[in-house]
Amino acid sequence: CQRPPPSPSPSAPPSPTPTGPRAPADIVDLSAVDPTVRTDIRYAGPHNFVGRPIDGYAEPRCLLTRPAAQALHRVQTAALAGGHSLKVYDCYRPQRAADDFVAWAKLPGDQLMKGEFYPAVPKDRLFADGYIGAPTAHSRGSTVDLTLVPVSGPTQAAYAPGQPLVPCTDPAGRRFADDSIDMGTGFDCFDPRAHTADARISDTARTNRDLLRRLMSAQGFENYPLEWWHYRYVDEPYPDTWFDFPVAGSSLR
Numbered sequence: 193c194q195r196p197p198p199s200p201s202p203s204a205p206p207s208p209t210p211t212g213p214r215a216p217a218d219i220v221d222l223s224a225v226d227p228t229v230r231t232d233i234r235y236a237g238p239h240n241f242v243g244r245p246i247d248g249y250a251e252p253r254c255l256l257t258r259p260a261a262q263a264l265h266r267v268q269t270a271a272l273a274g275g276h277s278l279k280v281y282d283c284y285r286p287q288r289a290a291d292d293f294v295a296w297a298k299l300p301g302d303q304l305m306k307g308e309f310y311p312a313v314p315k316d317r318l319f320a321d322g323y324i325g326a327p328t329a330h331s332r333g334s335t336v337d338l339t340l341v342p343v344s345g346p347t348q349a350a351y352a353p354g355q356p357l358v359p360c361t362d363p364a365g366r367r368f369a370d371d372s373i374d375m376g377t378g379f380d381c382f383d384p385r386a387h388t389a390d391a392r393i394s395d396t397a398r399t400n401r402d403l404l405r406r407l408m409s410a411q412g413f414e415n416y417p418l419e420w421w422h423y424r425y426v427d428e429p430y431p432d433t434w435f436d437f438p439v440a441g442s443s444l445r
């Protein structure tokens with residue numbers, strides 16, 4: 193939702209609200225800008241820290257502002273030249289999804305996915321320690337969670353709800369068999385080891401995190417130091433607007 197002006201004059205017209213069921217015209221599906229970027233939209237399915245699809249993710253799509261999508265296309269071009277592809281886990285996130293995370297955080301008994309996603313951090317610290325945000329920059333349409341995968345490599349293992357969970361902090365090869373190159377932890381691993389500069393990760397994981405950061409910062413993205421996968425496009429076109437249209441093709445114009 194667009195934040196209202198601080199003190200509206202009674203005669204002023206209501207402030208325009210670009211939120212609602214449809215996105216503004218400069219929100220695009222990343223696949224229309226670059227069909228080669230891989231997608232694994234975790235909040236549209238059960239393999240995430242909550243364990244079920246999140247409110248507002250009607251379809252597993254990566255929606256972004258056009259400038260952020262075009263910048264990601266340039267990152268992808270550079271990544272492909274080195275034998276890697278980007279894989280996005282989350283892009284635009286509706287405000288209602290952030291609200292769903294807040295509601296979930298208020299249920300201390302629901303720790304279905306703790307074993308994989310926050311094995312050492314108490315659930316009641318996840319917001320306080322900065323691992324989940326509400327409101328979140330994702331709702332402004334220019335922030336993305338992503339990794340690098342080898343262009344030719346094994347495909348990702350399927351996730352079956354209820355399968356035994358392995359801590360995301362375990363070594364690659366023991367934790368969930370994502371097709372990501374080794375970043376030292378899994379995606380959405382709410383743990384100090386996922387801090388981008390954490391010193392305990394292997395040399396390989398350090399090289400890989402640095403590669404992702406180099407590729408992304410060259411095209412105007414800034415990393416969030418607590419999460420190696422979270423990047424914001426600095427010249428975001430909607431720095432003050434948190435959108436709430438669903439993640440769906442029908443939201444686009």
Ligand SMILES: C[C@@H](N)C(=O)N[C@H](C)C(=O)O
Pocket residue numbers: 282322323324325326327328329330337380419422
């Ligand atoms: C929840 C995680 N994927 C993430 O994006 N965290 C940051 C802090 C956010 O929610 O904005």
Ligand SMILES: [Zn+2]
Pocket residue numbers: 282330335336337421422423
């Ligand atoms: Zn993120």
